[in-house]
Amino acid sequence: MNAPFAFAFPATFFVEAAGETSRCDDEVCFAKTVQIEGNEFKLVGTATYHFIFLDCYAAALYTRSGHASLESYRDTSQKILAVQYLRTISKDRIIDSSNETIDSHPDYDAANFSSELNQLYSLFHDVKDGDRAVLLFNFPSGVTLYFNSQRLGQFEGPEFTSAYAGVWLSPYSVGRRFTRSLLGAQ
Structure with a gap:
């Protein structure tokens, strides 16, 4: 069982410029490694989510091993998703998109959560x-x-955790190309 972890910002997920210790996606640079509670997390991949022709956000996935697979949203390993928004998006649009993505997965129903x-x-x-x-x-x-x-808060439950991680990491995520990039596929 993994011990809970938390950290105080500013954690060094977001860096100002590209270099040996960072990777950039759509002008947003992410650190290749971060230390949290004495544990090192390694960058798996980065991606930018696009809606039609609009860049919405850049994201980075971190794991302890630096590796992840398409089933990672279900496993019990600690994961970190860092997101930087690239435009204004309404709260309602974020909520609708999350619910639609969870409902598109055959194993989950947003109503259950x-x-x-x-x-x-x-x-x-x-x-x-x-x-x-x-x-x-x-x-x-x-x-x-x-x-x-x-x-802002912590939300418990292993099934909820898997379903919400699946918004970005499952085969039924916000976008296949986006997810493949987050999982480290070039």
């Missing part, structure tokens, strides 16, 4: 270019959400 999702969504607000979110996926303690360096 309505309590957890409602708690999570109550913390959401409109985002703007430059806003940053970090999601810590830790089994069995759940998902911890940070937004612009502030810890």
Whole structure:
């Protein structure tokens, strides 16, 4: 069983420029390794989510091993998803997109997680270019959400954690190419 982890910002996920210790995606640079609670997390991959012709956000996936697979959203390894928004997106659009993505997975139904999702969504607000979110996926303690360096909350439950990680990491994610890039495929 993995021990819960938390960290105080500023964690060094986001860096200012490309270099040997970083990787950039759409002008957003991510550190190749980060230290959290004495544990090193390695960058698996980066991706930019596009909607039609609009760049919405750049993201990076970190794991302890530096590796992940298409089934990673289900496994119990600790994972970190760091996101930097590239444009203004309404809270309602983020919520609708999350629910649609969870509902598209044949094993999950957003209605089964309505309590957890409602708690999570109550913390959401409109985002703007430059806003940053970090999601810590830790089994069995759940998902911890940070937004612009502030810890907003933790949401428990292994099935909920898998379903929410699946928004970005499952075969039924927000986008296949996006997920493949996050999982390290070039």
